[in-house]
Structure formats: structure tokens, C-alpha cells
Amino acid sequence: MLADILITILLIASTFYMTIVLLRFLLQLARADFYNPISQFAVKATNPLLRPLRRIIPGWGGIDGAALVLAVLIQALALFLILVAMNGGIPGINPLTLLVWAVLNVLDLIVKIYFWSVIAVVVVSWIAPGSHHPAIQLVAQITEPVMRPVRNIMPSMGGLDLSPIIVFLILNVVSVVIDHMKVAAGMGALAGM
Numbered sequence: 101m102l103a104d105i106l107i108t109i110l111l112i113a114s115t116f117y118m119t120i121v122l123l124r125f126l127l128q129l130a131r132a133d134f135y136n137p138i139s140q141f142a143v144k145a146t147n148p149l150l151r152p153l154r155r156i157i158p159g160w161g162g163i164d165g166a167a168l169v170l171a172v173l174i175q176a177l178a179l180f181l182i183l184v185a186m187n188g189g190i191p192g193i194n195p196l197t198l199l200v201w202a203v204l205n206v207l208d209l210i211v212k213i214y215f216w217s218v219i220a221v222v223v224v225s226w227i228a229p230g231s232h233h234p235a236i237q238l239v240a241q242i243t244e245p246v247m248r249p250v251r252n253i254m255p256s257m258g259g260l261d262l263s264p265i266i267v268f269l270i271l272n273v274v275s276v277v278i279d280h281m282k283v284a285a286g287m288g289a290l291a292g293m
Contacts, residue, residue, distance in 0.1 A: 103185045110185070114178035115209070118171045120145050122210055123242075125167035132241035136234045146170070168206070176202035200285050208278045215271045217243045222264050243267075 124142040133139060146167070153166040176198050183191040220239045224231060250263040250270075 106185045107182050110178050110181050118174050121167050121171045125164050126242050128164050130241050130245050138238050171206045172202045175205045204282050211275050218264050
């Protein structure tokens, strides 16, 4: 029972912080409003770990490599600690396998962030179109790089935007591929994380 409680705490804490790190990454990738209060929170919450890592891993072309590496390191550490709790001791696992698992989980979390962000944008467009709430603006800014290419390809439907449906389809296909990659990488009981 104690191991289950520890695993739950590790999952929640690591996923929460990784989400903040990945949000910062996606906000920078989308060139979202840096002065938005939510952006400022993400910066302040991640700076203590990202600043030292940036000295080793510089960004290039607008991509914050340090944030991605930090997310993978957090996930790898969380997976290692979960395996320790499940096995009652240090697991005999190859560090490269642990790294692959961590990368797959980070990719899966990025897909989930996009998926829920697109849902939020669609719902807000029905409930409060033209809202200027900082959270709504950031979510729209995050999804725009994913939605724009689909909007450019799809013909105009007289004011009806069907691009979220295509984006959902693409995100679900990517999610299925990642799930199969997790199984192929031998994640077993950890594949649902």
C-alpha cells in the first residue's frame, strides 16, 4: 500500500512539473506572449532548473533544447523511482531503456497538451468567442502552430472551421503510434503512464 501511495505521488508531482516545463517549451515555440501572467508563472517555476541546464544545452532556432532535456530527465528520474518502489529496491534496468521510456512519455505528454488545448479552444470559441482572458489567449497561441497548417490546406467552409477535427485525428494517430512504441520498448505495466 505504501508503494502505491508513493507511486501515485511521484506520478502526480512529476507530471505536474513536466507539464509546466513543456508548456514553457511550447509557449516559446509558438512565440506566445511572454508578459502574460501564466507565461511568467511558467518562467518562474522552471528557471531554477533550466538556467544551469542552459549553460550546457543552448537553444537553437527558437527551440529550447534545455526545456526538452529537463522534461526527459524529470521523467527518467520519476520512472526510476517508480521502478524502485514497485520492485522494493534498485531495478536492474538499462539506462538507455529508461531514457527511451522517458522520451516516449514526454512525447505522449506533448500530444496530450495539444489535444486538450485544441478542445479548450473549440469550447471557448462556442462559449466566449473573442474573450481576452490571459489563459484563453495563451491556449490559442499554443495551438496556432498546429492549427495553421491544417487551416491553410482546408478550403473555407463559409465561416465554419473544421481544422480542429483534422488536428484531433492527427493527434489521435500520433498517440496510437506512441502507445505502440511504448509497448515495443517493453514498458509493460508502465505503458499507461
